[in-house]
Amino acid sequence: MNIIGYITDIFKGVISLLKGMKVTGSYFFRPWTVVTQKYPENRKKLEMYERMKGEIVMPHNAKNEHKCTGCGICELNCPNGSIEIITFQLVSEDGKKKRAIDKHIYRIGMCTFCGLCVKTCPSKALSFAPNFEHAVFSRERLTKILNKEGSVLEKGVEG
Amino acid sequence: MIFNIYDFTSFTQWIDNLLYSNLSPFWALIVEMTLIGLVFLLGYALVGLFLVYLERKVCALMQNRIGPNRVGPFGLFQTIADLIKLLLKELISIKHSDKLLFNIAPFIVIIASFLCIAAIPFAKGLHAMDFNIGVFYVMAVSSMGVVGILIAGWSSNNKYSLIGAMRSGAQIVSYELSVGLSLITMVVLAGSMQFSTIVEAQSDGWFIFKGHISSVIAFVIFMIASTAETNRGPFDLAEAESELTAGFHTEYSGIKFAFFFLAEYMNMFIVAAIAATVFWGGWMPLHIGGLEGFNNAMDFIPPFIWFFGKTFVIIFLMMWFKWTFPRLRIDQLLTLEWKYLLPINLINVLIMAFLVLMGWHF
Numbered sequence: 001m002n003i004i005g006y007i008t009d010i011f012k013g014v015i016s017l018l019k020g021m022k023v024t025g026s027y028f029f030r031p032w033t034v035v036t037q038k039y040p041e042n043r044k045k046l047e048m049y050e051r052m053k054g055e056i057v058m059p060h061n062a063k064n065e066h067k068c069t070g071c072g073i074c075e076l077n078c079p080n081g082s083i084e085i086i087t088f089q090l091v092s093e094d095g096k097k098k099r100a101i102d103k104h105i106y107r108i109g110m111c112t113f114c115g116l117c118v119k120t121c122p123s124k125a126l127s128f129a130p131n132f133e134h135a136v137f138s139r140e141r142l143t144k145i146l147n148k149e150g151s152v153l154e155k156g157v158e159g
Numbered sequence: 160m161i162f163n164i165y166d167f168t169s170f171t172q173w174i175d176n177l178l179y180s181n182l183s184p185f186w187a188l189i190v191e192m193t194l195i196g197l198v199f200l201l202g203y204a205l206v207g208l209f210l211v212y213l214e215r216k217v218c219a220l221m222q223n224r225i226g227p228n229r230v231g232p233f234g235l236f237q238t239i240a241d242l243i244k245l246l247l248k249e250l251i252s253i254k255h256s257d258k259l260l261f262n263i264a265p266f267i268v269i270i271a272s273f274l275c276i277a278a279i280p281f282a283k284g285l286h287a288m289d290f291n292i293g294v295f296y297v298m299a300v301s302s303m304g305v306v307g308i309l310i311a312g313w314s315s316n317n318k319y320s321l322i323g324a325m326r327s328g329a330q331i332v333s334y335e336l337s338v339g340l341s342l343i344t345m346v347v348l349a350g351s352m353q354f355s356t357i358v359e360a361q362s363d364g365w366f367i368f369k370g371h372i373s374s375v376i377a378f379v380i381f382m383i384a385s386t387a388e389t390n391r392g393p394f395d396l397a398e399a400e401s402e403l404t405a406g407f408h409t410e411y412s413g414i415k416f417a418f419f420f421l422a423e424y425m426n427m428f429i430v431a432a433i434a435a436t437v438f439w440g441g442w443m444p445l446h447i448g449g450l451e452g453f454n455n456a457m458d459f460i461p462p463f464i465w466f467f468g469k470t471f472v473i474i475f476l477m478m479w480f481k482w483t484f485p486r487l488r489i490d491q492l493l494t495l496e497w498k499y500l501l502p503i504n505l506i507n508v509l510i511m512a513f514l515v516l517m518g519w520h521f
Contacts, residue, residue, distance in 0.1 A: 024221040
């Protein structure tokens with residue numbers, strides 16, 4: 001090791017250390033950069049992030065229509081078996097038989113929020129919602145029915 | 160007026176005279192030592208608890224968090240709650256461990272840091288023991304802590320503890336050299352090892368300004384080496400959580416663990432206090448030679464505020480290191496000491512001696 005390399009080594013080292021200290025120091029002297037939320041106190045105005053995987057929901061539009069065709073791909077893909085779909089035969093005006101969902105059952109207590117159901121749904125009927133307050137007093141209430149009462153399939157989803 | 164916040168000499172003299180006039184010399188000495196011991200014990204606990212709180216708060220802010228904020232205003236009583244928890248916890252005895260050494264180790268560590276405090280001048284006249292070799296005494300006593308750590312590691316009958324303790328031994332033996340040499344650099348400038356003389360010599364400018372280049376290098380080296388000596392991050396190999404669980408205090412629980420914890424924080428305080436005394440003038444206010452008005456204005460702030468202010472600035476600096484830099488490997492640690500700090504330090508002592516000989520310091 002030559003002497004010039006040795007000395008430049010020291011100075012480079014010191015400069016890189018100072019760079020690191022600048023980062024932490026700048027955070028320390030700017031307390032408003034703190035990202036922690038004081039949760040129970042700010043519950044009313046708490047804003048969660050859009051991408052948060054809080055629970056799985058089935059979005060309905062204003063006419064109480066959803067996009068689920070009852071194909072059962074989400075049920076097949078779910079690794080924990082937390083989705084169960086109950087379908088029935090629907091006869092349309094022109095006499096065609098069609099499948100429609102009766103109940104889309106989602107057991108949040110078994111869900112690991114892996115997102116496979118959302119990812120594989122061919123008609124994009126499922127999505128994540130940022131709600132995270134799931135504590136309930138009985139296990140039965142962890143079983144949810146995602147399609148709303150009296151909802152029907154949106155027109156044009158099924159070819 | 161006996162009690163004067165600018166000069167405690169008359170106050171301590173008054174207590175001394177009061178005790179010696181009312182008691183026999185033997186009992187007066189005993190009472191005096193007990194009083195000082197009690198004051199130190201109380202200060203030790205309070206400063207230790209506050210430092211733990213401060214560390215958590217500083218660390219949190221550097222990581223964009225809030226830190227303790229539930230117990231008391233701004234979480235101020237969090238560490239007291241922690242202490243109560245530690246006091247109530249079970250002291251687990253380890254099978255096949257060396258019971259005597261296992262129980263003695265935390266006390267050795269804590270006694271070593273206690274002995275150090277005795278030599279630190281907190282304010283004018285507020286000084287438990289003014290040794291004429293104060294700097295030497297502090298260096299000698301502070302290296303006693305490693306004996307406690309080695310004993311703790313050995314007696315625990317645990318591989319993690321033993322490896323942690325051995326690393327700590329290698330580390331402290333190496334970095335002791337740098338601490339000593341950087342302090343010797345300043346002793347060369349001061350011409351004395353007595354803390355009171357060192358502080359008085361800085362009445363017309365702190366040593367870090369007086370010795371310019373050489374002092375600044377010595378200060379930086381002292382900060383690095385003393386951080387390593389107190390086993391704090393980025394040199395906390397002795398307890399490297401990710402690889403050794405907790406190093407030498409893996410097997411300790413309850414109040415014995417608290418002793419190690421407290422000793423670590425007090426060692427940080429002591430090291431910062433020594434750095435403040437030797438480099439930044441201790442309790443001496445900021446004086447610039449020749450500016451009478453400015454000096455008088457600075458004298459208005461009481462000395463103990465100066466002392467604690469400087470000490471806490473240096474403690475903040477050490478926390479800043481800890482929460483910025485990643486932990487070193489053991490070979491990197493030894494390379495840093497033997498290939499970089501030691502040669503620089505030796506040259507720095509020579510430069511300082513040259514500066515003093517030629518009278519090029521202020």
